[in-house]
Amino acid sequence: MNRVRCLVLNAALGPLDYRVPEGMVAEPGQVVECPLGPRTVVGIVWEAERLPGAEVPAEKLRPLRAAMPIPPLSAALRRLIEWTADYYCAPLASVARMALSSGGALRGPATMTEYRLSGGMPERMTAQREAAIEALEGEQATVRELAGIAGVSEAVLRGLVSHGVLEPVGVDCDRPYPRAAPDHAQPDLSAEQQAAADIFTDAVRAKRFAPFLLDGVTGSGKTETYFEPIAEALRLGRQVLVLLPEIALTEAFLTRFEERFGTAPVLWHSALKSTERRRAWRAIAEGGAQVVVGARSALFLPYAKLGLVVVDEAHEVSFKQDDGVRYNARDVAVMRGHFERIPVVLASATPALESLAMAENGTYTRVELPRRFGGAQMPSITTIDLTQEKPGRGAWLAEPLIAAIAERLERGEQSLLFLNRRGYAPLTLCRNCGFRFKCPNCSAWLVEHRFSSRLACHHCGHETAPPPTCPECGEPDCLVACGPGVERIADEVADRLPEARVFVATSDTLNSPGRAAQFVAQVESGAIDVIVGTQLVTKGFHFPELTLVGVVDADLGLEGGDLRAAERTYQQVAQVAGRAGRASKPGEVLIQTRHPDAPVIAALASGDRDGFYEAETEARRMAGAPPFGRWAAIIVSSEEEDEAREAANRIGAARPRHDDMAIYGPAPAPLSLLRGRYRYRLLINAKRSVELQAILRRWLGALHHTAGVRVNVDVDPYSFV
Structure with missing residues (x-):
């Protein structure tokens, strides 16, 4: 009898065995429909020897229902899925799900109906219909997708369909893409x-x-x-x-x-x-x-x-x-x-x-x-010591930086100011009672966004309108923005240099490829004089007329206890500096800092990349940090704080003893509440010779927690919050 072992896309289930019906081909990698109780689930046929599991008697095997009309997943992809699950201590099914990330694609060839504007108008125009028609110019998609684009309900669009304002279009879901020509335009390489x-x-x-x-x-x-x-x-x-x-x-x-x-x-x-x-x-x-x-x-x-x-x-x-x-x-x-x-x-x-x-x-x-x-030169880099060149009260840009921007304006050149902080201000408080606006779901302050008149959490997406009075003491007109975000810097530029055309470039304003293309076109046409942006503008853009880069606060990335802080700061500032002088005109970079002698800032100013990396490498070697040692984090979370703390303490109490491995914690995570869940962390530092993943699986696999507790493993973590 032909039997197969399947990996079903449910991380809570292990491998399941099935019978292959006569006439069906089910080779390894084949995506199949499997019966599971009264339901039908998607599974992938896998090599039985690579998925250990109990042998099920032949008479108990249920038959597979169908093979999906798609090519089997290759052996190379199956090995990658296994490696990723093993290395990152993740369920195999969770990794495999990423390979099958379009449910509709598994069903075979299909046609569908999309809709687009016909050019007609409804007999009765409403505000919602008018807004929808304006938003959908040039768009073609399903009714649900068009509703998302237009920001209206599907019922509004179905009304436009019945009036003939939106017309149906038959679409071949699998129409081929235009072919790329390898010799279309031969480049002139150095x-x-x-x-x-x-x-x-x-x-x-x-x-x-x-x-x-x-x-x-x-x-x-x-x-x-x-x-x-x-x-x-x-x-x-x-x-x-x-x-x-x-x-x-x-x-x-x-x-x-x-x-x-x-x-x-x-x-x-x-x-x-x-x-x-x-x-x-x-x-x-x-x-x-x-x-x-x-x-x-x-x-x-x-x-x-x-x-x-x-x-x-x-x-x-x-x-x-x-x-x-x-x-x-x-x-x-x-x-x-x-x-x-x-x-x-x-x-x-x-x-x-x-x-x-x-x-x-x-x-x-x-x-x-x-x-x-093409002979373009690397930009000159100078630091501005903010302890000596102090910006005025309520200002964040030192005089040498303002003067350099004004000089570019006179020459018809462009400037970029970099601050890796979205919004207007990172904290809003009441000047009367000191109340601070905090996210109800996270242990984080709400960030003021004046462009959209909202207070927002950048961790969970919670938003609220700024109230007219303090929620704590009821005092009107008492809210104060503390610290700068990119919007505040843009306001300062507009106030100091009113003739400058300023654009704020962040993930809020460049949240789609279309908006990014519009931004690029504006910069290239000379319609923007000063770009104020976050890390989004540190890479990938090439603007010939951009000759000045100002780093508003180079010290910002060095705060917060990130173990890779110096390296990240160097990368970000070096990348944003690289936007200056990319064509024939020379570039200049001005870095505002309170610590000009800090190793990372000094390396940036001197252009000594190799020296910085050598010092950072030696520091990592001494600390046993990557690439010379291994890190892993265990993150325990629950909607109940006591439940999360108790689970974390249980994990800590069961910690393995190993001469070449240190385990720190458990302790509340720096961001101890995130999206409504309380969080505790343990950090593991091990030598490279330690079989870290095997130890983690044995340690955590022996423990059982209540249903509300989640335990996540992060191998080679980059975030320590």
Whole structure:
């Protein structure tokens, strides 16, 4: 009798055995419909020897219901799923679910009905209908998706359908994407770029695993360099994955990609409509999607013939997922390359210290681009000591920085001010009684956003309107904004330099590729004089007229106890500094700081990157921190504080004893309340020789908690809040 073992997409269940009905093919990797009690669930046929489980008597086996009409998941992808689950101490089913991230794609070919404006008008116009018609200009999607775009109910749009204002359009869900042409526009590469491109291209041709660290200064043309191995992969009929850290970066990247290859790549990110997601997933699985550009989740898609993976801005913290399966896409990308036997390029101007260590020991091949493309010079960098050059009362910009912006205005050049803090002010309080506005769901202050007249929590999304009186003492007109956010800096620029056209660039204002494209067009046309932005503007943008970068508070990232604080600060400031002087005009960077002698600030000012990394490496070595040691965190949470504390104490009391491992805690997390759940943390520091994951599984697997308690493991954590 033909029996198979299935991994069902429910993390609470182990592997289940089924009988294969006569005439059905169920090879490993096949996605199937499985009976589970009265329900039907999705499962993946797996090698029985790789999924240990009790042998079920043959007579008790239920038959599989159907095989999904999609290609089986490849052995390489199954091994990646196993490795990720093992390394990050995550349920195998939770990782496998990421590979099947479009439920609609599993059902086979389909057509569907979408709607678009017909040009007609309803007999009776209401405010909601008018707003919907205005918002839906140029849009085509399902009624549900259009309702989300327009911000109205589905009933409003169904009324417009009945009046003929929205017309139905039949859509082939699996229509093919336009083909990219590898020789559409031959680039003019420098000798250094060409040498690097040849190394990558040879590895693509060889079809072998080869991890590369592309270490190039900002403006050196890293993107054009890795476009050449992409072109070679296309010539060989292979697929390419390019990972980007931010959705806002995709628009600038798409423009460059289309200029080089004649068409846009296939996109994969959380903002896709369900129909776009379905179409992309099936094209990827069947091999029709040639180049996929996506966020970290694109890493687990079932590519039919993957030939190259590129991770751009590979140092970025946003490649580390902080909930669900807590994986680092940079490291998993290298493992995908290992299992697929293909090259992987990690591109960065400020590589992670772990990546540099891998290059140092020969695990990665380091390829360097030490000079900017086309003869452009690196910007000059100067610090402004805020203890000497104090801004005026209620101001945050020192006089030398204001004077430098005014000078650029006179020359018709552009400036960028960087502060990694969204909103107007990080704290609002009552000047009468001292009441502070706090999030009801998190142990965090509400951030004032004056552009949208709201107080918002940046952790859970809670929002409320600023009240006219203090909620505590009832005093009117007594609320005071404390500290600066980007909106406040923009107001200060507008007040000091009223002729300047200022734009605030954050995830609030650039929350879609379309808005990002509009922003880029405005900057390139000269319609913006001063950009005030967060870390979103530190990478990926190339503005020829931008010649001044001002870092408003370089010390901000050094606060808060982050064990990678110095490295992150160096990366962020170096990246934003790299926006200045990328064309023929020289650039200047002014860094405001109260600690100009701090090692990270001094290294930035002197341009001594290697010196900074050497000092940071030695500090990590002494502390047994990555890449010389291992970290892991255990996060215990519950809606009841006593329940969370008791569970954390139970885990702490059962801690294993190991000479090469230190366990700290449990203690309340710095962000002790998050999204309505109380949180406690334990931090583990171990030598690299310790089998950390095995110890964690034995330790935590022996404990049982009440239903309201969640215990999450974060291997190689980046967040310590």
